[in-house]
Amino acid sequence: KSRYQTCKAVVSTQSTGSHEWVNVQGSLGRVGITDHAQAALGDVVFVDIPEVDLDVDVGDEIASVESVKAVGDVASPIGGIVVAVNEALSDSPTLVNSSPEEDAWIAEIEISDMSALEGLMDKEAYDKFLLEG
Amino acid sequence: SSGINAEYGIQTNLSRMRNLVSRVSRPFSRICAYRQLSSINDLKKTALFDFHVEKGGKMVDFAGWALPVSYPDMSHVESHLHTRKGVSIFDVSHMLQLHIHGKDRVKFMESLIVGDVAGLSEDTGTLSLLTNENGGIIDDCIVHKSSAGFLNLVCNAGCADKDYAHIMEHLSVAQSQGSDVDVEVKPKHGLIAVQGPKTAEVLQQGISDDLSRLYFNHTTLTDVWGIPCRVTRCGYTGEDGVEISVPEDRVVELVERLTATSEDVRLAGLGARDSLRLEAGLCLYGNDIDETTTPVEGALMWTIGKRRRAARDFPGANIIMDQFAAKPKQGRRRVGLIVEKAPARPHYPVLNTEGKVIGEITSGSPSPCTGKNIAMAYVDNEYTKNGTQVQVQVRKKKYVASKVAMPFVPTQYYNPPKN
Numbered sequence: 001k002s003r004y005q006t007c008k009a010v011v012s013t014q015s016t017g018s019h020e021w022v023n024v025q026g027s028l029g030r031v032g033i034t035d036h037a038q039a040a041l042g043d044v045v046f047v048d049i050p051e052v053d054l055d056v057d058v059g060d061e062i063a064s065v066e067s068v069k070a071v072g073d074v075a076s077p078i079g080g081i082v083v084a085v086n087e088a089l090s091d092s093p094t095l096v097n098s099s100p101e102e103d104a105w106i107a108e109i110e111i112s113d114m115s116a117l118e119g120l121m122d123k124e125a126y127d128k129f130l131l132e133g
Numbered sequence: 134s135s136g137i138n139a140e141y142g143i144q145t146n147l148s149r150m151r152n153l154v155s156r157v158s159r160p161f162s163r164i165c166a167y168r169q170l171s172s173i174n175d176l177k178k179t180a181l182f183d184f185h186v187e188k189g190g191k192m193v194d195f196a197g198w199a200l201p202v203s204y205p206d207m208s209h210v211e212s213h214l215h216t217r218k219g220v221s222i223f224d225v226s227h228m229l230q231l232h233i234h235g236k237d238r239v240k241f242m243e244s245l246i247v248g249d250v251a252g253l254s255e256d257t258g259t260l261s262l263l264t265n266e267n268g269g270i271i272d273d274c275i276v277h278k279s280s281a282g283f284l285n286l287v288c289n290a291g292c293a294d295k296d297y298a299h300i301m302e303h304l305s306v307a308q309s310q311g312s313d314v315d316v317e318v319k320p321k322h323g324l325i326a327v328q329g330p331k332t333a334e335v336l337q338q339g340i341s342d343d344l345s346r347l348y349f350n351h352t353t354l355t356d357v358w359g360i361p362c363r364v365t366r367c368g369y370t371g372e373d374g375v376e377i378s379v380p381e382d383r384v385v386e387l388v389e390r391l392t393a394t395s396e397d398v399r400l401a402g403l404g405a406r407d408s409l410r411l412e413a414g415l416c417l418y419g420n421d422i423d424e425t426t427t428p429v430e431g432a433l434m435w436t437i438g439k440r441r442r443a444a445r446d447f448p449g450a451n452i453i454m455d456q457f458a459a460k461p462k463q464g465r466r467r468v469g470l471i472v473e474k475a476p477a478r479p480h481y482p483v484l485n486t487e488g489k490v491i492g493e494i495t496s497g498s499p500s501p502c503t504g505k506n507i508a509m510a511y512v513d514n515e516y517t518k519n520g521t522q523v524q525v526q527v528r529k530k531k532y533v534a535s536k537v538a539m540p541f542v543p544t545q546y547y548n549p550p551k552n
Contacts, residue, residue, distance in 0.1 A: 043210055045499045046475050048528060064528060066476055068209050068499050069202075069404055 002101065003077070003117055004034065004126035021101055022077045024117065029078045030105040033065055033096065036130055038104075042067040044096040047089040050107050054082040058116050063106045065096055074106060078116050084108035173199055179226035180323045180381040181388065188400060196291040198227040201402040212405040213501045216370055217542075220331045221401035222388055226323035227290035229297065230378060234283045235314035241307050242284055245300060247428065247447045248276060249438025255280040256352050258365065262428055262436050263288075263296060268449030268456065269424040270431065272296050273416060275367060277352045285352070285363070287324070287376075289418050323384035327391060328374030328401075328409075330545065335394045336375065340364070347375075349546040358390045369406065371413025371544040408498050411507060414469060414539030420479055421467060421495045421509050429456045430511065432467045465492060465511045469539035472497070475527040477508040477534070482526040491516055494525060500541055507541045508534070 002023045019037035023030045038044065048064040056062055056076045063074040085107050089095060095104040111117075121129060173192065176199040185192065190201030201224070203209055215221060233242055242250045248261035258277030262270050272292040277285040288296045297318075304316050327336065333344045339358035347353060352365040360383045368374040379387050392398045407417070416422045422431045427449070434457060441447055445454055456464070470477065477497035485491045497508035508525070516523055521536040 043208055048475065048530070068408060068476075068501070071476075071478065 003120035003122060020074060020077050022117070022120065023105070024111070027111050027114075028083065029080070029109045029111050031062070031074070031076060031078070031107050031109060032105045033072070033074055033100055034126070035100050037072065038065075038097050038100040041065060041070055041072055041096075044093045047093050047096060047106065049085045049087070049089055050082050052082055052085055056080060056082060056109060058113075066093075076107075076109065077120055078109055078111050078113075080109040080112040082107050083110050177227070179224055180384045181224045181226065181325075184385050184388065185224065185400075190400070190402065193403065195403055196227060196289075196293075198290060200224060200227065201400070202404045203402040204400050207399065209404040209408070210501045212399070212401045213408050215399055216329050216401060216405060216409055217372060217502060218330065219397035219399065220327060220329040220335050220374075220391075220395070221370075221399055221405065222391060223326040223328065223401050223403075223406055224323070225326050225376065226381075226384070228324055229286075229288040229290065229293040230319040230322060230324060231286040231288070231297075231300070231316055232283045232319050233286060233314065233316050235312070237307070237312040237314045238284050239278075241304070241312060241314040242276060242286070243441070243446065244307070245303055245448070246274065246276060247437040247441055249440055250276060250278065250284070252438060252440065253278040258285070258350050258352060258367070260436060262422075262433060263299065264428070264447055264449045264453070265424055266448050267424075268427040268452035270418075270422045270426055270428065270433075271299060271424060273418055273422060273433075275365075277350075277365060279352065279354070279363075281354060285319075291419055319378070321381045322378050323381050324376060324378050325384065325388060326368050326370075326374065326376045328368045328370040328372045329397075330373055331395070331397050332372075332374045333547070335391060335398055336364075338394050339390055347547075348549045349373075357387060360387055362387070366547055369413075369415055370409040371415070371540055371542060371546075372409075373545045373547045408501060411496055411498050411509070412500050412502055412540065412542040413544055414509075414541060416467075416509070417496055426467070426511075427453050427456055429453060430465055430467065462514055464514050466514055466517050467495070467509055467511055468517050469537050469541060470494075470497075470508045470510050470523070470525070470534045471537050471541075472506040472508055472525050472527075472534040473532050474506070475525075475530070475532050476506045477510075477525045477527065477532075483510050483512055483534070484524040484526060484531065485516065486522055486524065488524070488531075491523065502542045505541075509539075512536070 002021045004021050019034040021034050044067055046066040050062045058079045060076050061073045062076045065072045086105050178199050185201045189205040191203050192199050193202045239250050246261040246263050248259050261276050263272045265271050272288050274288045307314055337344050342355045347366050349366050354363050363378040365376050428434055476499050477494045481494040482490050483492035492510050492512035494508050494510045500507040519538055523534050524531040525534045
């Protein structure tokens with residue numbers, strides 16, 4: 001089952017909202033951006049994927065997803081080591097639009113601290129959040 | 134605004150727009166094209182505002198105006214490509230439209246801009262530059278000489294206050310010296326851009342003037358579907374097209390007439406407008422030119438008429454012409470780049486093949502027509518030959534780029550046949 005995160009909306013020029021999901025299998029977490037995020041971005045033209053072995057803290061920018069007009073930072077909901085990246089996104093960035101929460105996973109991370117998952121929303125809570133803001 | 138141009142800013146946060154048909158919700162973007170609308174009530178509205186909202190336009194803040202970045206019927210790329218096949222209508226009513234009257238109007242205009250206004254034929258115009266005493270560019274603008282006895286000047290919305298103050302200051306001096314000249318903001322007129330290869334075919338249905346005789350940069354006062362308008366053959370997309378200055382209370386009517394002629398006529402927003410102008414190699418003030426760039430650096434010397442170059446009779450002329458004469462190996466120049474793999478964006482560093490910083494990107498975007506990532510950048514003069522290889526720093530990585538001649542996509546201006 002996937003868990004979701006998004007920053008709370010804060011009225012400040014410094015904070016940015018983000019919409020990522022993490023799907024956990026054992027100690028591995030696959031991370032990507034949500035359907036809501038890809039819809040807002042528009043046609044994705046480029047994905048900047050991380051390097052394998054990258055050491056990631058919760059909240060670190062691990063990737064960028066670009067459309068014609070916008071560059072979106074992908075903040076990791078979990079901390080750990082990147083053990084795999086989705087090379088398919090180099091050749092087919094539009095996978096993010098067509099399958100944002102399945103085929104367009106960005107990185108797989110060996111999670112160092114599972115307690116980070118506790119702060120995340122489940123799908124029901126996320127969908128509710130999208131409706132209410 | 135200095136440095137950070139008006140069009141690109143840092144996204145604030147998730148926010149909702151109330152009282153509007155479409156929901157703008159950008160969850161994240163570090164380089165977002167437009168400032169998120171926190172309150173639409175703070176923004177200026179064109180006469181087409183309600184129309185845009187009714188059509189589902191995604192409204193954003195552009196230079197303090199509420200304008201559509203896109204419409205629901207087409208994605209950015211679709212709208213961009215459509216403009217090069219059919220007809221797109223852009224609301225550009227936010228731009229500053231001025232009339233300059235009086236016997237001394239040409240002399241006055243030439244005291245502010247670099248173009249050969251005296252040399253313009255009646256009912257023609259040109260792109261020009263307002264320059265400052267340091268040789269920098271205050272704004273780019275379009276000037277037309279009307280046979281009705283005045284000059285027509287259109288300036289960027291983002292520079293409206295600055296340009297107006299500058300012009301009025303000079304006007305005051307000119308008048309005190311006895312010049313017969315006056316300037317007024319053209320009252321209560323909207324401005325729409327109608328762009329694309331099918332423009333003439335569509336517009337001809339509402340206009341009795343023979344559009345085949347209205348060449349690029351020519352202007353005429355005429356009725357369009359019975360609405361008294363100024364129609365000028367010019368635009369900001371590289372395509373054939375017109376800009377129509379129309380009474381505010383009839384601009385909706387005009388747009389509806391245009392869209393009713395054919396399914397090929399579609400509304401378009403600021404998103405497509407920007408990628409189209411970049412493909413056409415056209416500058417965006419604030420990004421590609423500003424008060425710190427001279428026309429030499431900006432590769433815009435062609436705007437300075439031969440007579441004006443010799444006379445050196447425009448603000449900053451000596452600095453500009455001396456710089457031009459020196460043809461320096463030092464200094465920088467605006468160039469076009471094609472960047473491999475990653476889109477380049479404003480302020481990304483440009484490096485030589487050895488990794489030394491040699492310049493900076495000023496505009497960049499994927500190009501829908503070419504499928505490549507195109508950009509404008511200022512680079513040190515030694516890197517300005519066609520085919521020169523450079524690198525662009527995109528976040529943590531460097532990507533190879535090549536200098537190319539602009540436009541990136543051939544322009545289609547409707548010029549008279551060469552004899």
